Amino acid sequence: MSTRGKPFKVCRKCKTLVDKKAEVCPVCGSKDFSEEWEGVVVVIDPAKSSISKELELTKPGRYAIKVV
Numbered sequence: 001m002s003t004r005g006k007p008f009k010v011c012r013k014c015k016t017l018v019d020k021k022a023e024v025c026p027v028c029g030s031k032d033f034s035e036e037w038e039g040v041v042v043v044i045d046p047a048k049s050s051i052s053k054e055l056e057l058t059k060p061g062r063y064a065i066k067v068v
Contacts (some may be wrong), residue, residue, distance in 0.1 A: 017062040039065030
């Protein structure tokens with residue numbers, strides 16, 4: 001799987017998409033990242049989103065659907 005063209009890396013702990021230059025996840029504080037991920041979901045209002053409930057996402061943001 002090529003990471004070329006992907007402007008983000010993903011936190012392995014909370015699946016938040018962050019800038020490739022980030023050293024710490026702004027959501028959970030983890031330093032464990034992957035550049036191999038698939039799919040994106042954007043959550044605006046987690047309380048009203050059935051997708052966020054299914055994926056157990058509690059904060060607004062951009063998330064990867066699958067982390068490799």
